[in-house]
Amino acid sequence: xxxxxxxxxxxxxxxxxxxxxxxxxxxxxxxxxxxxxxxxxxxxxxxxxxxxxxxxxxxxxxxxxxxxxxxxxxxxxxxxxxxxxxxxxxxxxxxxxxxxxxxxxxxxxxxxxxxxxxxxxxxxxxxxxxxxxxxxxxxxxxxxxxxxxxxxxxxxxxxxxxxxxxxxxxxxxxxxxxxxxxxxxxxxxxxxxxxxxxxxxxxxxxxxxxxxxxxxxxxxxxxxxxxxxxxxxxxxxxxxxxxxxxxxxxxxxxxxxxxxxxxxxxxxxxxxxxxxxxxxxxxxxxxxxxxxxxxxxxxxxxxxxxxxxxxxxxxxxxxxxxxxxxxxxxxxxxxxxxxxxxxxxxxxxxxxxxxxxxxxxxxxxxxxxxxxxxxxxxxxxxxxxxxxxxxxxxxxxxxxxxxxxxxxxxxxxxxxxxxxxxxxxxxxxxxxxxxxxxxxxxxxxxxxxxxxxxxxxxxxxxxxxxxxxxxxxxxxxxxxxxxxxxxxxxxxxxxxxxxxxxxxxxxxxxxxxxxxxxxxxxxxxxxxxxxxxxxxxxxxxxxxxxxxxxxxxxxxxxxxxxxxxxxxxxxxxxxxxxxxxxxxxxxxxxxxxxxxxxxxxxxxxxxxxxxxxxxxxxxxxxxxxxxxxxxxxxxxxxxxxxxxxxxxxxxxxxxxxxxxxxxxxxxxxxxxxxxxxxxxxxxxxxxxxxxxxxxxxxxxxxxxxxxxxxxxxxxxxxxxxxxxxxxxxxxxxxxxxx
Amino acid sequence: xxxxxxxxxxxxxxxxxxxxxxxxxxxxxxxxxxxxxxxxxxxxxxxxxxxxxxxxxxxxxxxxxxxxxxxxxxxxxxxxxxxxxxxxxxxxxxxxxxxxxxxxxxxxxxxxxxxxxxxxxxxxxxxxxxxxxxxxxxxxxxxxxxxxxxxxxxxxxxxxxxxxxxxxxxxxxxxxxxxxxxxxxxxxxx
Ligand code: SF4
Ligand code: SF4
Ligand code: SF4
Numbered sequence: 001x002x003x004x005x006x007x008x009x010x011x012x013x014x015x016x017x018x019x020x021x022x023x024x025x026x027x028x029x030x031x032x033x034x035x036x037x038x039x040x041x042x043x044x045x046x047x048x049x050x051x052x053x054x055x056x057x058x059x060x061x062x063x064x065x066x067x068x069x070x071x072x073x074x075x076x077x078x079x080x081x082x083x084x085x086x087x088x089x090x091x092x093x094x095x096x097x098x099x100x101x102x103x104x105x106x107x108x109x110x111x112x113x114x115x116x117x118x119x120x121x122x123x124x125x126x127x128x129x130x131x132x133x134x135x136x137x138x139x140x141x142x143x144x145x146x147x148x149x150x151x152x153x154x155x156x157x158x159x160x161x162x163x164x165x166x167x168x169x170x171x172x173x174x175x176x177x178x179x180x181x182x183x184x185x186x187x188x189x190x191x192x193x194x195x196x197x198x199x200x201x202x203x204x205x206x207x208x209x210x211x212x213x214x215x216x217x218x219x220x221x222x223x224x225x226x227x228x229x230x231x232x233x234x235x236x237x238x239x240x241x242x243x244x245x246x247x248x249x250x251x252x253x254x255x256x257x258x259x260x261x262x263x264x265x266x267x268x269x270x271x272x273x274x275x276x277x278x279x280x281x282x283x284x285x286x287x288x289x290x291x292x293x294x295x296x297x298x299x300x301x302x303x304x305x306x307x308x309x310x311x312x313x314x315x316x317x318x319x320x321x322x323x324x325x326x327x328x329x330x331x332x333x334x335x336x337x338x339x340x341x342x343x344x345x346x347x348x349x350x351x352x353x354x355x356x357x358x359x360x361x362x363x364x365x366x367x368x369x370x371x372x373x374x375x376x377x378x379x380x381x382x383x384x385x386x387x388x389x390x391x392x393x394x395x396x397x398x399x400x401x402x403x404x405x406x407x408x409x410x411x412x413x414x415x416x417x418x419x420x421x422x423x424x425x426x427x428x429x430x431x432x433x434x435x436x437x438x439x440x441x442x443x444x445x446x447x448x449x450x451x452x453x454x455x456x457x458x459x460x461x462x463x464x465x466x467x468x469x470x471x472x473x474x475x476x477x478x479x480x481x482x483x484x485x486x487x488x489x490x491x492x493x494x495x496x497x498x499x500x501x502x503x504x505x506x507x508x509x510x511x512x513x514x515x516x517x518x519x520x521x522x523x524x525x526x527x528x529x530x531x532x533x534x535x536x537x538x539x540x541x542x543x544x545x546x547x548x549x550x551x552x553x554x555x556x557x558x559x560x561x562x563x564x565x566x567x568x569x570x571x572x573x574x575x576x577x578x579x580x581x582x583x584x585x586x587x588x589x590x591x592x593x594x595x596x597x598x599x600x601x602x603x604x605x606x607x608x609x610x611x612x613x614x615x616x617x618x619x620x621x622x623x624x625x626x627x628x629x630x631x632x633x634x635x636x637x638x639x640x641x642x643x644x645x646x647x648x649x650x651x652x653x654x655x656x657x658x659x660x661x662x663x664x665x666x667x668x669x670x671x672x673x674x675x676x677x678x679x680x681x682x683x684x685x686x687x688x689x690x691x692x693x694x695x696x697x698x699x700x701x702x703x704x705x706x707x708x709x710x711x712x713x714x715x716x717x718x719x720x721x722x723x724x725x726x727x728x729x730x731x732x733x734x735x736x737x738x
Numbered sequence: 739x740x741x742x743x744x745x746x747x748x749x750x751x752x753x754x755x756x757x758x759x760x761x762x763x764x765x766x767x768x769x770x771x772x773x774x775x776x777x778x779x780x781x782x783x784x785x786x787x788x789x790x791x792x793x794x795x796x797x798x799x800x801x802x803x804x805x806x807x808x809x810x811x812x813x814x815x816x817x818x819x820x821x822x823x824x825x826x827x828x829x830x831x832x833x834x835x836x837x838x839x840x841x842x843x844x845x846x847x848x849x850x851x852x853x854x855x856x857x858x859x860x861x862x863x864x865x866x867x868x869x870x871x872x873x874x875x876x877x878x879x880x881x882x883x884x885x886x887x888x889x890x891x892x893x894x895x896x897x898x899x900x901x902x903x904x905x906x907x908x909x910x911x912x913x914x915x916x917x918x919x920x921x922x923x924x925x926x927x928x
Contacts, residue, residue: 022776027772027776061770062770064870064872064875064876066870066875071878073870073875073876074875074876074877074878074880075763075767075876075878076761076763076878077761077762077763077765077766079763079876080763080766080767080770080876081766206759206761206879207759207761210759210761210763210878210879211878213757213759213878213879213880214878214879214880217757217879217880218880218893221893221894221895221896221897222895223896233791234791235759235760235791235793236759237791238790238791238792239756617759617760617761617762618761618762631766631769635762645788655788673787674788675787675788675789676788676789676790677789677790677791
């Protein structure tokens, strides 16, 4: 509840973030490991295979897992260092309660649970079931995502459950559903290798999904042409054939103009369009005025470059289009995604070898976590919570009356808004750090301060958890068995390497005990993760995300199985749509008009510069885990304001000078990094940091009307140099800041 | 000891700067080796971050005729039968830094803390038991690769491995290859 119990400095002293450079007993203590566990990285959607070295129930190091087919041992710096989060000094080892003026003090599990249940009941009796909400995260395994979805609906009986995928790739999910009726990247990444042309749109692959770079370079070695669409010259763009430095917020104008060019020059697959798609005419009507000249004006990309890109794309025989948050984090994220899909459909290059399309999920289980029902509008198997048949099926699986199954609730940012308005009074969160990851942080903080009760399940005291009344000490990825689904759609096994330290418990056991104390023990009887997975399989059966044929054993035997996999004798589906039978009501792939619209906020005299945000290679999301690992912090200790030399000159900003960046929502102070690799009208700040160094102090809460994703990628800002050169990154207090 | 190794003589080290994304996974993984005292023996540098995102990565080239060993007054640096130039022998190294100055690639580093020269040993603790070096294994972009000439030929049809470097009049042949445009045979460094 409410304000912090003591000063931030005091909380940091006790719970960090502090930096860990070595395993608990030092490097010398690690000798020969007791056990080597084949599992997966706990960070991004690549879900790279990794071996964890375990000694005396501690993860003490790693070894590359050469046999795992996607990454063959390759890892990025986050993967290399991830073992240091285990037995980290900041780890929460007991349940904690907030004590005014004192901070957080350990309490027994019994009291923590009692208090939580009492508060849930009090709030729900007084204000109604939906006044208690839940926020979940997609670093959770499939089993936990499923469990959370069921727990919120069956135990808490609230409709207000949403997840942090809402900040990730929901625009892509919504676009995929509209176009294909199913939400998954269409191919496994090995199809990239022989593609003739690859478009990478708004995806800083080399920093955010580094091990995917290898597959792109592989294609380059085979002569593939690479088109990178990004306002910055990201490392991948270095060798690109064409770099389209699009002005943030104008992506759909670019795709529209490319589509018009394909139509005007008849670079279309008529057979595919006529037989397997619908909506083509409306879609091209929507772009009939989108000339190259017009697009140059809107996007700021020279028309010759747009033309060259359209030519390359139009003439290819095989191709791959990948996108990520750069086009999805917009108030028209769904339109951007549909614009991309239209280019793919117009050329009919889908469902064939070396042809593909997909979003790259940022979070570890960004794919699986969006299928099992912890979204506000969704039931397991990617079913629709408003569809009577879907409701009936899941109610039966869960053994409840359909009328007791809540309907569609609010999305993540809308939950914060409802807390602000006083409609939602209680919150349970797991694995979500909204104070850093949601836009408009000042507003989010105010909302947290209004809660009557906030309970949080987590393993580190992240910035949001500092506002909690009770913290239930949960588990790291390596402390529980389970599965995740990588960005390619491959369902893989997460292995338990160690048990939770101290008095911490597995997330699963915490949720099960809460369910029991809420009086629904009979609906939550599981022996282990595998029994949860087996129920998930049944719940997903017949849904679009069908996992029914996938078993723990099959995953193990095959190093992963691709969904959909409807029966145990089904091989799984690495490449979708080979049969050209799409999951839409008419069985066709749908073109969707995606006309260009203005972003939620445009620059003006008061705020003349476009600000966009993104990531750096050594940090992961809100930094709860990575801002605690020494070398990852040293590599990029603080967020820098990337600014073009011409803009720097105009505002008289020097290298590493502190600059106050303000928007209509707030202001932050960042050292300048003057680089030629960014558009002249745009500045960039990575978003992994809290407090005064948070990019999300600045970003707006404008939501995409369909996907409800916030528009992180476009804000109007102004800059004021502060006449002070920042001390070197490692010396500044970046990682100990608010 | 060498009788007991399973060092694969056909496997070599290939470096492809074009691919490097500057992520530093190699540096961090190198420091995981027990033999390095948890310092990295590979170094990633930005060429000039203000104008480019090009990075370069420098690993020991394991020269056929290693200048670092030749100039060492204490005979602390040795090259073994597999062509690996080892880190200075702790007992002999006098920390004079001759090797640091002499290496044309700028590889050996004097680690002040131990008063000792340290350098990449091509992960001898791993390669001698049939594993691949840490940095090459983890490199997410394939900028570093450890394997056979045949594998690299198949994987990179548009590049040629080069292990002859010309520094003025000096020609240096190395055990480590740099990937160059197809058909290249030497790299001339002015
Ligand atoms: S963060 Fe992503 S790319 Fe890096 S090792 Fe983990 S899964 Fe692989
Ligand atoms: S080969 Fe081994 S010792 Fe040499 S730089 Fe690579 S990881 Fe370090
Ligand atoms: S791991 Fe590979 S890509 Fe990353 S910095 Fe090292 S050489 Fe470059």
